[in-house]
Amino acid sequence: MAIMIQKQWKGYKARKAYLQTKLLFNKSQNDQVTTDKKSKRGKQKYFTKEEYELTIKSESLQREYRSKYKFISGSTYEGEWLGDKRDGQGIQVWEDGAKYIGQWKNNQAFGQGTFYHVDGDVYEGEWQNDKANGFGVYKQSNGVIYFGQWKDDYQQGHGQEKWIDNSLYEGQYFEGKKQGRGTYKWPDGSYFEGEWFDNKINGEGEYVWGDGRRYKGTWKDNKMHGYGVYQWGDGRSYHGEYVNDKKQGKGKYFWPDGKVLEGEWHEGKQNGRGKFLMADGRVKYGMWNNGKRINLE
Numbered sequence: 001m002a003i004m005i006q007k008q009w010k011g012y013k014a015r016k017a018y019l020q021t022k023l024l025f026n027k028s029q030n031d032q033v034t035t036d037k038k039s040k041r042g043k044q045k046y047f048t049k050e051e052y053e054l055t056i057k058s059e060s061l062q063r064e065y066r067s068k069y070k071f072i073s074g075s076t077y078e079g080e081w082l083g084d085k086r087d088g089q090g091i092q093v094w095e096d097g098a099k100y101i102g103q104w105k106n107n108q109a110f111g112q113g114t115f116y117h118v119d120g121d122v123y124e125g126e127w128q129n130d131k132a133n134g135f136g137v138y139k140q141s142n143g144v145i146y147f148g149q150w151k152d153d154y155q156q157g158h159g160q161e162k163w164i165d166n167s168l169y170e171g172q173y174f175e176g177k178k179q180g181r182g183t184y185k186w187p188d189g190s191y192f193e194g195e196w197f198d199n200k201i202n203g204e205g206e207y208v209w210g211d212g213r214r215y216k217g218t219w220k221d222n223k224m225h226g227y228g229v230y231q232w233g234d235g236r237s238y239h240g241e242y243v244n245d246k247k248q249g250k251g252k253y254f255w256p257d258g259k260v261l262e263g264e265w266h267e268g269k270q271n272g273r274g275k276f277l278m279a280d281g282r283v284k285y286g287m288w289n290n291g292k293r294i295n296l297e
Contacts, residue, residue: 045094045096045098046094046098046100046115047108047109047130048073061083062082063080063081063082063087063088064080064081064082065079065080065081066078066079066080066081073094073095074094074095075092075093075094075095076092076093077090077091077092078090078091079091079104080104085106085107086104086107086108087104087105087106087107088103088104089102089103089104090102090103090104096118097118098115098116098117098118099115099116100113100114100115100116101113101114101116102114102127103127108128108129108130109127109129109130109131110127110128110129111126111127112125112126112127113125113127115132119141120140120141121138121139121140121141122138122139123136123137123138123139124136124137124139125137125150126150131150131152131153132150132152132153132154133150133151133152134149134150135148135149135150136148136149136150138155142164143163143164144161144162144163144164145161145162146159146160146161146162147159147160147161148160148161148173149173154173154175154176155173155176155177156173156174156175156176157172157173158171158172158173159171159172159173165187166187167184167185167186167187168184168185169182169183169184169185170182170183171183171184171196172196177198177199178196178199178200179196179197179198179199180195180196181194181195181196182194182196186210188210189209189210190207190208190209190210191207191208192205192206192207192208193205193206194206194219195219200221200222201219201221201222201223202219202220202221203218203219204217204218204219205217205219211233212232212233213230213231213232213233214230214231215228215229215230215231216228216229217229217230217242218242223242223244223245224242224245224246225242225243225244225245226241226242227240227241227242228240228242234256235255235256236253236254236255236256237253237254238251238252238253238254239251239252239254240252240265241265246265246267246268247265247268247269248265248266248267248268249264249265250262250263250264250265251263251264251265255279257279258279259276259277259278259279260276260277261274261275261276261277262274262275262276262277263275263288266290268291269288269290269291270288270291270293271288271289271290271291272287272288273285273286273287273288274286274287274288276296284296284297285297
């Protein structure tokens, strides 16, 4: 998410800032992928069909506490029953050590409950039909925390996710991924506010760097792509087209003293014929090749 600047030393600074931003974003994205994988519990191991279809002969019509019951799979349940079904408060423990403590209804986790994964991850919140549904908090063993809405074991709706480096995302989710409008803040002070799709920046949005630079425009797969405006803290700005994070196509470059360059760019560099409007109002035309000015008349 950086712009190439023709001066060599400026180009170095831009590339360095670009790489730092990418590293921060990729680090947080890798942690996010972990959340996505863990939020969907393996149904072949937990809350199985055998457990759901279990019925125990009982003539009691009142909810009552019963001692530990062991399933064929090896998991155990201890808690309240209503007739022949788990119903009320109870604890179920699986052979690998995973555990659910909470409310049950009609043989399914339903209401408030906490699920403890064997690797230390914990989900605490609302349940329906053996799945996380409603509001819940997911804490990873590595310190990443998600607060927000769930649907069928996936983050869905509004949520907030925080990483151990203090990166923070708040916005919309769909099927476990960032999707819709959201704001992502990095520990260096930079942030992005705008549209997301499939866990990536896609659509319209604004990225602001910690040093005051900013880009507002169109994005595709975490890259500036389409029309946008890039501004520097010293007053310079570029208004034009981008392709894969680089200036590409028609654009205008503005200086704070009033100079304006209008022309074509290719892979981040001025290329082709350009029009130069001087600060005193004079107009000059020139040719550029791969970022170097060939002539100016």
